[in-house]
Amino acid sequence: MLRIFKLLLPAIIPSWRFFDVIAASPRIQYVLLNKQSENLSEWQEYTARLRQLNPITILKRLFWNPHWNEYLFLVSCAERIIANQNLSSGVIDNHHSEIEILKRIYRALFSHKNSFDDKGLYLQFRLLIVNRENTQTPVEVIFYSSAKSLTELQCQHGI
Amino acid sequence: MEFEQAYRLTQILTSLAFIQQSIEHIRLYRNEIIIFSSRIIFSLILLSGLYTGISLIALFIIALLLLVRFQGPYNGGADRMSLLVLCCLCLVQILPDRHWQEVAFGYLALQLVLSYFIAGWVKVINPEWRNGQALSDVFGFSVYPVSESLRRLSSSHHLLVVFSWLVILFELLFPLSLLFQQSLILALACAAIFHFSNACFFGLNRFLWIWIAAFPSILWLQDRLVQHL
Numbered sequence: 001m002l003r004i005f006k007l008l009l010p011a012i013i014p015s016w017r018f019f020d021v022i023a024a025s026p027r028i029q030y031v032l033l034n035k036q037s038e039n040l041s042e043w044q045e046y047t048a049r050l051r052q053l054n055p056i057t058i059l060k061r062l063f064w065n066p067h068w069n070e071y072l073f074l075v076s077c078a079e080r081i082i083a084n085q086n087l088s089s090g091v092i093d094n095h096h097s098e099i100e101i102l103k104r105i106y107r108a109l110f111s112h113k114n115s116f117d118d119k120g121l122y123l124q125f126r127l128l129i130v131n132r133e134n135t136q137t138p139v140e141v142i143f144y145s146s147a148k149s150l151t152e153l154q155c156q157h158g159i
Numbered sequence: 160m161e162f163e164q165a166y167r168l169t170q171i172l173t174s175l176a177f178i179q180q181s182i183e184h185i186r187l188y189r190n191e192i193i194i195f196s197s198r199i200i201f202s203l204i205l206l207s208g209l210y211t212g213i214s215l216i217a218l219f220i221i222a223l224l225l226l227v228r229f230q231g232p233y234n235g236g237a238d239r240m241s242l243l244v245l246c247c248l249c250l251v252q253i254l255p256d257r258h259w260q261e262v263a264f265g266y267l268a269l270q271l272v273l274s275y276f277i278a279g280w281v282k283v284i285n286p287e288w289r290n291g292q293a294l295s296d297v298f299g300f301s302v303y304p305v306s307e308s309l310r311r312l313s314s315s316h317h318l319l320v321v322f323s324w325l326v327i328l329f330e331l332l333f334p335l336s337l338l339f340q341q342s343l344i345l346a347l348a349c350a351a352i353f354h355f356s357n358a359c360f361f362g363l364n365r366f367l368w369i370w371i372a373a374f375p376s377i378l379w380l381q382d383r384l385v386q387h388l
Binding site: 003004008014016017021022026027051052061062064066072073075076097132 | 282300
């Protein structure tokens with residue numbers, strides 16, 4: 001009950017400090033692994049950002065924008081993990097944010113497959129930071145997730 | 160605008176905003192279908208004007224479940240505003256006395272004004288907003304620009320300084336628009352254009368619809384304050 005109240009309070013008494021400081025920004029990269037250790041591919045950036053958008057698509061997105069909103073949610077999860085990393089004390093629980101990011105990357109990659117063939121594979125992501133000095137190439141890796149089996153992600157998390 | 164008229168209009172606009180938000184979720188995950196389908200059903204009931212009390216309470220319970228499900232708002236400020244609007248609508252529904260109903264609805268209007276004024280204040284005290292650097296950073300490396308081509312705007316220094324100050328001045332001066340109904344309507348039109356721009360540049364479409372849903376409350380409050388002066 002206290003947890004719900006703590007989640008509700010910022011909505012009832014909002015701070016409204018939109019874009020007060022433009023802090024370093026997280027990027028999410030993922031990789032497919034074999035047996036939780038061996039990289040099967042290069043780290044790839046996970047993003048919903050396209051190279052270019054035409055005006056018609058932009059107008060359509062006023063009403064239908066699920067992938068971009070999901071991407072912003074994953075950025076929020078990444079920011080929660082980073083905030084936890086910066087805590088000097090206390091119990092750090094990133095489980096919810098980690099699973100949300102992993103299962104949504106999984107769905108983006110494999111949603112077209114009804115049954116997954118490569119049952120031995122694992123998915124892992126890492127978080128990098130981009131700032132004013134490094135806008136093109138994020139250099140600082142600040143978090144590695146645990147590697148989750150694709151089968152587990154498919155079965156346990158309702159994808 | 161009369162209280163009943165503004166309250167009902169807020170219900171209608173909120174239910175439409177909730178339907179738009181919920182439809183976006185339906186196709187994503189099996190385990191989210193039930194909760195977002197329920198949200199759509201109760202939003203439709205609210206939209207119809209029948210059983211508004213029951214539908215508002217049900218939508219509030221669903222909102223709490225979603226807070227727990229996502230361990231916070233799914234869509235940041237837009238979800239916080241959605242919850243605030245919903246809380247105020249629920250309070251108006253359950254409070255027995257007209258005076259306290261007006262206080263609850265007035266609180267929504269006050270928060271709407273603060274949402275612009277505080278956002279403007281935190282920008283104007285930041286030198287990086289005043290010299291255009293902050294907006295350049297938003298386009299340059301933040302996660303918000305919806306396309307890579309928009310990142311090029313980060314080097315348009317003079318344009319960004321102008322836009323930074325337009326945003327700052329609009330947000331800071333918004334409370335003054337309450338002095339006259341015409342100025343408030345003009346300010347709300349500017350606000351809608353501002354949210355529309357944010358939706359186009361940064362993909363923040365949910366902000367547009369839920370902030371517009373709160374507009375009737377400020378139109379009513381301005382009318383109410385003028386009557387008292």
